[in-house]
Amino acid sequence: MKDNNEPIIKIENIHKRFGKVHALRGVNLQVKKGEVVVIVGPSGSGKSTLLRCINRLEEYTSGKIIVDGIPLDTAQNINLVRQEIGMVFQSFNLFAHLTVLDNLMLAQKIIRKRSPEESRKIAVDLLKKVGIPEKLNAYPAQISGGQQQRVAIARALAMNPRIMLFDEPTSALDPEMIKEVLDVMMQLAKEGMTMVVVSHEMGFARAAAHRIIFMDEGQIIEEAPPEVLFTNPKQERTKRFLSKVLNH
């Protein structure tokens, strides 16, 4: 058995350059099992890039990432790690040519080699869990953005991931749909899912996060539990950022 305090995600000195832009400048971060980490920061600070490095959707220039003891080096390891990490995108990215049910079943059948009956049952249960059991046979374009995002969460959960990554999951949603998605995320956090969330939803961060990471210009500036970071930030840059997003 693994030691429980052993971090499930280890990020060591990650650098990322897009041509001349130095997007990540030596980021170190460890996430423990069951921990909910919310990354905040101004746009262009590298938070989405960092998140996308964790399942290697983004290649990094140097540094090391180890997920659940598996280093992200070979193509085989990367696919293995991706199977353990669920990812939710800002633009939902549901498979447009498949029904909601098939969206949830596809990877289960191909990657997990589950029978159609089994994957269907898992899919139906998860759709109940995210609160849209009646949209089984709808196509993504026929349901609202909030519903699409909840289906996307269910699609990721269907693979029984050990970690969930959320890349600004509510930024493309109409205001009245944000809550339904955050509610599902809250529930996941309560169930003990390991989550790394990039979000501008300070309310969610305050209520669900164990730790807030503040990033700016490709670096982690400050990290602390929400009650500390929101009320008593140490760094000047953190204060400036928080004053912009919290006081209005």
Add this chain to the structure above:
Amino acid sequence: MFGRLQTERPEPPETKVPELENIPEAGIGYHIDAWWWLVALVAGIIAILSITKPDPYWRIVLFVRDGIGITVLITVVSFILMLFVGMLGGLGRISKNKFIHLVTTLYVELVRGIPLLVQLIWWYFAFPVIIKQIGVWTHISFLENYEANAIVLAIFGFVFCYGAYMSEIFRAGIQSIPKGQMEAARSLGMSYFQSMRYVVLPQAIRVILPPVGNEFIALLKDSSLVSAVALADLTRRGREFMAANFDPLQVWTMIALLYLVMTLFSARIVNYIERRTKFER
């Protein structure tokens, strides 16, 4: 608590775009079906000419009958094969592997710069010379005695040429699918090829159906070029009939009408498939 930032958030862009069919005056749905009357009209003209003046019209139809078969055979077989070539070429054109990318790009650029007629003639007259020469060098009698098969080489020529154009259509179609679709598939642990096979290509195919359908119709017409390489297709059979009877007006009018009914009919089929496979995005 959750909604603190909502008032400041700009409205997300409208995702639902009104579809053309829903704009009442456009009346596209009506016109699409009306085009079937054009197919019927041309077929009717052929029938009336054949019945009222069997000599020469019905004689022409009987004479060129096997030519129609050759034309259809070459078109259909070439088309099916060029779909595979186009798909591989399209995947090659977007490949990150520099060698594959270079080879497919070179192929597309070369083929597009040479007239189709010249390519067909090259395959029929020049290619066998190379094969025979290779046979002489290697002493393989099978290659030394190679006889040019007009149908096979014609199909080869069409697949080679149209495959290049088809590659560009596939490339554009694949690239039109939002990058997030591939990312979502990869994030679930699917390999590049699984993501292509199950997520990207099924969507790309629907995008490229109209241009691919157009290629089929263009190919049907271009197949008349094989009359230059000793293949008895519809055009060549027409020329043979004219040489024997010397009535150019009747023969070439009839040949034109026969091509027309085939292309119009194909266009309707393409249109039908397009509408059946359409989906909302």
